[in-house]
Every structure is written in structure tokens, then in C-alpha cells.
Amino acid sequence: MKDAVIVGAGLAGLAAAWRLRYYDTLVLEADDRVGGRVTSERRGKYWLNWGGHVYAGPGSATQTLLGEVGVESVQITGSLAGISLNGKFIPKGQIATYPFLLPMSPKARIGTLKTGIKVMSKLVAGYLPAAAHRPGESDVVREQRILDYESQRSFKDFIGNPPRDAESLFEVTVIRSAGSMNQISAGEGIGYFSLVLGIGQGLNYGIVGGPSTLTSTIAASLGDRVRINAPVYEIVHKKDSVIVRYTENGEDKEVEARAVVLATTANVSHKIGVDLPADLRDALSRVKYGPHVCSAFLTNETSPQRWDNNYGIATPKRSMAIVLNQASIVRAKETERQPGGSIMTFSPAHLGRALLDKSDEEVQAIHL
Missing domain, CATH: 3.50.50.60 (FAD/NAD(P)-binding domain)
Known part of the structure; x- marks a missing residue:
């Protein structure tokens, strides 16, 4: 036995x-x-x-496992705050300033600011306290408290109906869960910003050589x-x-x-x-799982690129939600920029559903 x-x-x-x-x-x-x-x-x-x-850093179960197994991981130094919207690429910066830097209407700028304040207020005052470890409690109790937070309405109901450009900035973040905004709870959507923004423990370590x-x-x-x-x-x-x-x-x-x-x-x-x-x-x-499609591309450039100092680039209103520079760890160790690279794209929720039945060649044509 x-x-x-x-x-x-x-x-x-x-x-x-x-x-x-x-x-x-x-x-x-x-x-x-x-x-x-x-x-x-x-x-x-x-x-x-x-x-x-990407994985959690020091103090996490993942890092303990990596250390025991003897697999190297490093903190990702490339910016996680890149964004490309309406033809403009911002590699990094204070996210709060993006509504003023991205090409969008005044109404959309105001809508972005109002929605951002609403999300961040709930994140700081509600989600993070709910997610905090409390002395003597089990992981089961903590996880249930997180699941119960703002669970009676969807994230879409929570943010309402801001202008499309404003909505797209929040949609591109929360749909990375593979659920659409009307499919995931407000609490889960709010919580996702703690991961993306690196508030709390966050996910900001990569495994050398690939996961x-x-x-x-x-x-x-x-x-x-x-x-x-x-x-x-x-x-x-x-x-x-x-x-x-x-x-x-x-x-x-x-x-x-x-x-x-x-x-x-x-x-x-x-x-x-x-x-x-x-x-x-x-x-x-x-339990339902949302659709998603991941694509990976080796690139053959021979000179520095605009995204070299980025790890993640959000791509609202595109066929993918985010572009991930898988060469970021390599770039951080270089003394001189070497040829080539590796890019990953992630198309979750309705973006993934639109690609599921496509051939690799069709997906490539749609993305590029």
C-alpha cells in the first residue's frame, strides 16, 4: 500500500x-x-x-519550494506598468498620471480618475485588511474571508459605465483572471489590482530558464x-x-x-x-473556467527596442490583454544588448474565446 x-x-x-x-x-x-x-x-x-x-517572492510558499528544489528565481526588474492605448506607448511611470498622458477624451480622463479612486479606496480600506493574515487563523478561514469580500455584485456593477477608453483600462487588468467583468465578483476584481500593482505580497519574481x-x-x-x-x-x-x-x-x-x-x-x-x-x-x-489563449514569439531584432526595460505592457482594446517580455530577466543581466528576444501574449476571457478556434497562423496574423 x-x-x-x-x-x-x-x-x-x-x-x-x-x-x-x-x-x-x-x-x-x-x-x-x-x-x-x-x-x-x-x-x-x-x-x-x-x-x-510570475511568482511570489521571499516569504511565500513558492520561494520556499524553489529554494528547496534548487531552482533560481530573480526579482523582475523590468517595468510592470507599461501600457499601449490608442497608438501611444508609455513604458513606465506613475499610473495615476496615465489618464493625462494617454490619448483620450476629457470625459474619458475624468471617468478614469473617478473609477480609479473608487477601486483604490476599496482596495486599501477593504480588500487589503480582509486579505491580511491574522494571528491564529487557518488559511481556510482567511481564504473564505477574501472570497466573501464584495461578493454580492460583479466588478462591472461596481465600476458602472465609464466611457469606453476609461473602462478598457480596468477591464484589461481584471480579465486576466480569464473572467469577464460581469462574471467575476467586485471583490476579486479589486483584489486583482493588488497583484498587478504589487501591493502586498504581489507577484514579481521570475524563474531563470523559464517556469x-x-x-x-x-x-x-x-x-x-x-x-x-x-x-x-x-x-x-x-x-x-x-x-x-x-x-x-x-x-x-x-x-x-x-x-x-x-x-x-x-x-x-x-x-x-x-x-x-x-x-x-x-x-x-x-466551478467554471474562463477561456484564454497564450502565444509565444521568438524575435530576431538586432538592436535595442522600446520595450527592453519592460516586463509587462497592458494592451487595452487589442486582441491580447497584455504583452510580456520574457527576455526581461536576460536583459537585466546583459552588459551589452544581444540580438533576439522572447515575447508572450495573453488573451483571456472574451479575447481568448475569439481565438480558441483559430489556427496558429490566424492567431499570429490577428495579433501582429
């Missing part, structure tokens, strides 16, 4: 397997690769990235305890153990363990956790 079976070899599953590495464990992954939504590939000194790209360096390193350390192309189709509880049934090499197999870690998406957990409590299964069946 195994001590534990981990279902899913994305970052969550591999992190669980690493934590349990001194026990007798087995990791089962349905796909032909590990990493899940963490997906990057090395290309010489650069890397292409199609997944999670898959972390997942592939963990998988390599676990060796043959990780099985790919091994989809689980049923998990059944016994009195003192759990039976996991899966398929591998065309054969149905099963393994018994003292415990199972379900590191899978809600729809998969709902399907395979056949005897989970009814209320939990019902909750899992109700």
Missing part, C-alpha cells in the same frame, strides 16, 4: 509530491508531459512561455514515481484507505493508498471522485 497517490502533475501536484518525497508515493498524470499550466521551452539563452510566468525549469526539476527528482499518460478514471474510499483506478499502456490498473491528493481541476475532481460528499461534488461541478 502506498502512503499517498497524487493525481495530477501540474505545479500543485508536483509541489505536493515534493513535500511528501520521503514517503512512498505515486504521481499519476493524464497528459504526456508534466507541468499542467506551467509550460515553457528553452530556446538558447531565451525561453518561450505559454503559462504561469518549466521548476516542474521538470521536481519531476526528475521523483524519477519513476511520476507516471505520465496515466489518466485516473475513478477514486473510491475504503474504511482505512483509498483505491485509485487508472489506465496505463492500454491496461486498467489500480493502486491502494492511505491517502490521495487530488491536484486536478474541479471538473476532473468531480468526475473521478465518485464518492466524495454530495455537497462537495456539487460545488466542484459548479
Whole structure:
């Protein structure tokens, strides 16, 4: 009998397997690769990235994991505050000044300022206190308090109907969650600005060599305890153990363990956790995931570019919500600008839905 079976070899599953590495464990992954939504590939000194790209810094569980595994991460020095709107590119600056610098009507400028004040007031006075750690409380209690904050109305209801240029500046931020403004709560939308603006812990560290360096390193350390192309189709509880049934090499197999870690998406957990409590299964069946499309481009420029000192550039009213300079970490270490680069684009929510059925060539033509 195994001590534990981990279902899913994305970052969550591999992190669980690493934590349990001194026990007798087995990791089962349905796909032909590990990493899940963490997906990057090395290309010489650069890397292409199609997944999670920034992580929390010192004091976070992610940094603890990186340190234990021995994978290098560095603080991103490129500006996270770039924006391109209506033909004007601002690489960095005080975000509060952008309404005066971007080409938009006076009405849109006023609308942007009013909406910004509304969002920042709620962020500072409401969301950040709700998200703060309190002595003696569990993570479950804290997470529930965050979810409950401003949960009775959507972010769209919260901001109302500012002029389109003004609305686009807030939309391009909150839809990075892959939900449209009328699909996510006001609290979640407000909270997203704490991540984007780096208020609180924030997400401002990148993994050297690309994020898959972390997942592939963990998988390599676990060796043959990780099985790919091994989809689980049923998990059944016994009195003192759990039976996991899966398929591998065309054969149905099963393994018994003292415990199972379900590191899978809600729809998969709902399907395979056949005897989970009814209320939990019902909750899992109700979780919806927003569409998104990530694109990665190697570039071949031979001279400095306007975006060299940027990491993130918001792109309102475009086919992508943000452009991410994946060469930023490389640029920070250079003494002289080298040729080439790597760019990632992220198209979430309705932007992603519009691209899902397109070919790679069509997506490239639309973006460029």
C-alpha cells in the first residue's frame, strides 16, 4: 500500500509530491508531459512561455519550494506598468498620471480618475485588511474571508459605465483572471489590482530558464514515481484507505493508498471522485473556467527596442490583454544588448474565446 497517490502533475501536484518525497508515493498524470499550466521551452539563452510566468517572492510558499528544489528565481526588474492605448506607448511611470498622458477624451480622463479612486479606496480600506493574515487563523478561514469580500455584485456593477477608453483600462487588468467583468465578483476584481500593482505580497519574481525549469526539476527528482499518460478514471474510499483506478499502456490498473491528493481541476475532481460528499461534488461541478489563449514569439531584432526595460505592457482594446517580455530577466543581466528576444501574449476571457478556434497562423496574423 502506498502512503499517498497524487493525481495530477501540474505545479500543485508536483509541489505536493515534493513535500511528501520521503514517503512512498505515486504521481499519476493524464497528459504526456508534466507541468499542467506551467509550460515553457528553452530556446538558447531565451525561453518561450505559454503559462504561469510570475511568482511570489521571499516569504511565500513558492520561494520556499524553489529554494528547496534548487531552482533560481530573480526579482523582475523590468517595468510592470507599461501600457499601449490608442497608438501611444508609455513604458513606465506613475499610473495615476496615465489618464493625462494617454490619448483620450476629457470625459474619458475624468471617468478614469473617478473609477480609479473608487477601486483604490476599496482596495486599501477593504480588500487589503480582509486579505491580511491574522494571528491564529487557518488559511481556510482567511481564504473564505477574501472570497466573501464584495461578493454580492460583479466588478462591472461596481465600476458602472465609464466611457469606453476609461473602462478598457480596468477591464484589461481584471480579465486576466480569464473572467469577464460581469462574471467575476467586485471583490476579486479589486483584489486583482493588488497583484498587478504589487501591493502586498504581489507577484514579481521570475524563474531563470523559464517556469518549466521548476516542474521538470521536481519531476526528475521523483524519477519513476511520476507516471505520465496515466489518466485516473475513478477514486473510491475504503474504511482505512483509498483505491485509485487508472489506465496505463492500454491496461486498467489500480493502486491502494492511505491517502490521495487530488491536484486536478474541479471538473476532473468531480468526475473521478465518485464518492466524495454530495455537497462537495456539487460545488466542484459548479466551478467554471474562463477561456484564454497564450502565444509565444521568438524575435530576431538586432538592436535595442522600446520595450527592453519592460516586463509587462497592458494592451487595452487589442486582441491580447497584455504583452510580456520574457527576455526581461536576460536583459537585466546583459552588459551589452544581444540580438533576439522572447515575447508572450495573453488573451483571456472574451479575447481568448475569439481565438480558441483559430489556427496558429490566424492567431499570429490577428495579433501582429
